[in-house]
Amino acid sequence: MRIDILTILPGLLEGPFSESILKRAQERGLLELNIHNIRDYSTNKHKKVDATQYGGGAGMVMTIQPIADLIDKLQSEREYDEIIFMTPDGEVLDQEMSNDISLKGNIIILCGHYKGIDERIREHYITREISIGSFVLTGGELAACVVVDSVVRLIPGVINDETSALTDSFQDNLLSPPVYTKPSDYNGMKVPDVLLSGNFAKIDKWREQKAIERTKKRRPDLLGND
16 A cells, blocks of 8 residues: 655654554555655745635635645556545544555545645545544644554554454444453452353353443444444
């Protein structure tokens, strides 16, 4: 997978993208991650990428020229499956969306700032708009990191135990069941006996029951009308 991130704050992304699973994916050749500074494509002599909005109103707007020129350049070099814009009014990210994006080959993620981007970019370039929740961040960079992490961990070979990602919360519209590890008894706090029984059929049934119970209690919306 190739991911191109378009941003005015490239330094904000360098740390998260050089650690943990994202670092491993790049080292294994499973992910090509490129960060592009939108300011580098501005024709303004001061490399400005924002201007006041037509019609008046508070706040600045990211201008069309540098974003359009950058996307045009990237599209002239390869075909992209998605051009994603990170925005609070986009479709809220969920596991199904991450699963879908993980199957793509090349994607662009545009990080917004200020009051947003010129609407013509959204109308003529963007294929998908994503939000990570009903709140506003200073910019789209941190949200982009969340999307990239949630997607890349699903690529086969990124996680050493590939079955782990398939049993995460939300993969089957259920939250994950409780998990335990050594020691089995810590100051009188014990691991459920069934997990120590070696009876994997019973363990699977227990985990399914606990997942349903936890989902009903914490996220009943995931169960629909059941």
